[in-house]
Amino acid sequence: xxxxxxxxxxxxxxxxxxxxxxxxxxxxxxxxxxxxxxxxxxxxxxxxxxxxxxxxxxxxxxxxxxxxxxxxxxxxxxxxxxxxxxxxxxxxxxxxxxxxxxxxxxxxxxxxxxxxxxxxxxxxxxxxxxxxxxxxxxxxxxxxxxxxxxxxxxxxxxxxxxxxxxxxxxxxxxxxxxxxxxxxxxxxxxxxxxxxxxxxxxxxxxxxxxxxxxxxxxxxxxxxxxxxxxxxxxxxxxxxxxxxxxxxxxxxxxxxxxxxxxxxxxxxxxxxxxxxxxxxxxxxxxxxxxxxxxxxxxxxxxxxxxxxxxxxxxxxxxxxxxxxxxxxxxxxxxxxxxxxxxxxxxxxxxxxxxxxxxxxxxxxxxxxxxxxxxxxxxxxxxxxxxxxxxxxxxxxxxxxxxxxxxxxxxxxxxxxxxxxxxxxxxxxxxxxxxxxxxxxxxxxxxxxxxxxxxxxxxxxxxxxxxxxxxxxxxxxxxxxxxxxxxxxxxxxxxxxxxxxxxxxxxxxxxxxxxxxxxxxxxxxxxxxxxxxxxxxxxxxxxxxxxxxxxxxxxxxxxxxxxxxxxxxxxxxxxxxxxxxxx
Numbered sequence: 001x002x003x004x005x006x007x008x009x010x011x012x013x014x015x016x017x018x019x020x021x022x023x024x025x026x027x028x029x030x031x032x033x034x035x036x037x038x039x040x041x042x043x044x045x046x047x048x049x050x051x052x053x054x055x056x057x058x059x060x061x062x063x064x065x066x067x068x069x070x071x072x073x074x075x076x077x078x079x080x081x082x083x084x085x086x087x088x089x090x091x092x093x094x095x096x097x098x099x100x101x102x103x104x105x106x107x108x109x110x111x112x113x114x115x116x117x118x119x120x121x122x123x124x125x126x127x128x129x130x131x132x133x134x135x136x137x138x139x140x141x142x143x144x145x146x147x148x149x150x151x152x153x154x155x156x157x158x159x160x161x162x163x164x165x166x167x168x169x170x171x172x173x174x175x176x177x178x179x180x181x182x183x184x185x186x187x188x189x190x191x192x193x194x195x196x197x198x199x200x201x202x203x204x205x206x207x208x209x210x211x212x213x214x215x216x217x218x219x220x221x222x223x224x225x226x227x228x229x230x231x232x233x234x235x236x237x238x239x240x241x242x243x244x245x246x247x248x249x250x251x252x253x254x255x256x257x258x259x260x261x262x263x264x265x266x267x268x269x270x271x272x273x274x275x276x277x278x279x280x281x282x283x284x285x286x287x288x289x290x291x292x293x294x295x296x297x298x299x300x301x302x303x304x305x306x307x308x309x310x311x312x313x314x315x316x317x318x319x320x321x322x323x324x325x326x327x328x329x330x331x332x333x334x335x336x337x338x339x340x341x342x343x344x345x346x347x348x349x350x351x352x353x354x355x356x357x358x359x360x361x362x363x364x365x366x367x368x369x370x371x372x373x374x375x376x377x378x379x380x381x382x383x384x385x386x387x388x389x390x391x392x393x394x395x396x397x398x399x400x401x402x403x404x405x406x407x408x409x410x411x412x413x414x415x416x417x418x419x420x421x422x423x424x425x426x427x428x429x430x431x432x433x434x435x436x437x438x439x440x441x442x443x444x445x446x447x448x449x450x451x452x453x454x455x456x457x458x459x460x461x462x463x464x465x466x467x468x469x470x471x472x473x474x475x476x477x478x479x480x481x482x483x484x485x486x487x488x489x490x491x492x493x494x495x496x497x498x499x500x501x502x503x504x505x506x507x508x509x510x511x512x513x514x515x516x517x518x519x520x521x522x523x524x525x526x527x528x529x530x531x532x533x534x535x536x537x538x539x540x541x542x543x544x545x546x547x548x549x550x551x552x553x554x555x556x557x558x559x560x561x562x563x564x565x566x567x568x569x570x571x572x573x574x575x576x577x578x579x580x581x582x
Contacts, residue, residue, distance in 0.1 A: 039087075
């Protein structure tokens, strides 16, 4: 049985409810471009909101992380990965959680106890050392225990809020004799599972207090554990990847051995692109936000395909993508539903990038002609070729060598590092404070989004549907399907209609009903598969009826004045409106 199924079945038997994976593009969370961990979609419930499925949850979650994109190409790094997780929302705590983890690892997966070790929180001047967790592990015959500090074994979302120590489970992934003592710094010990115990609250002033309702959040990496169970030290040789790697070997007519880096990057990046393109949010390659990440992934895969001399005139990208779609269709039906979109967008981006590469080659030739007697391409020009035309430094060096030139690679690395640092700082700024919950302003904008959706249908037609949204305390951003620019006249009509509804002082009704009843009643929903059997429907007069997690105002008169500030293309066939409330 597949590891996902084993995990879900085990925790369902322990009273957990299997919840569907959230999309890779988060809804109404401006803090990140993608869901980066299994717990991220559950943050409102970890903060105290009641979950419709109850207090014991389990799932496998699609995740995308690009903070270490340049590490992909080794044995273990991936941009897309799956996180297996189980949660207790004010239900069981340390003893049950640790016992569940131990039972699953040793009795379901049959991992020998002697190959396991754990870390626990060593405590600080405000929080005591976690002897409770350590004692539970000792009772379960785990003797290799290390106490680590706040930088290793402590979790908090942002600067304040629910927090607590965690216990991390490690596996001895080596044929060397298992050492008597446990050194977490020894890379042969690989972390496989993390149990976070949210038992405290940190105030904005830094004061720590104990929570009345304590939560458990766990996460296990599907790819890493699959490789361990199958006895391979290269994730790409596990069953998760091997069919994709074999397809790349066939297409390239090269062996994986000796070409590992390029084949890993192609496999990883095409898989990530498949999941982003298959997401209900309708992301397409572009030069902003998620679309930019998607474009980078596809183009990096193409560069490495060219390194393997794969012909760009073949459908190599579609062949690889089809294997991935078929492989994951059982668990993520959106891939089947959006198969043609995925394949077409991959091909379009391949063709577009090949044209860009040709422009880059002309730019390089022009640059070399203008260098005159100089025989070195400086760092600024090398970085321009990378940043503007997608030339990796290796390609620039290779081409320069053919002309008898060298490249200032050290200067390029310095510029590249500076670029990475700016990106990191930008990402941190984007993340900061993004998990604080819904303010009064955000609550109003949630309701305004429903009115905007209804007004767009009235002006542009009922074929208009939401394809994504993002709400901050300052503005709303709403993506919808429409194949042409919305005219100024149409935008004014939309704005006027929303403001009329606001002035009409219409009550916002909150109705609990079954999902089946909600669909039959005509309630609209973007991600229907994510909702439980019982749902919340927000009804605004005869104007709007939508399934939604809220929150919303009680009457439209609370919203003030609605103002559209921008309309633009988000991606192919998707338009984006940004609006504010005055």
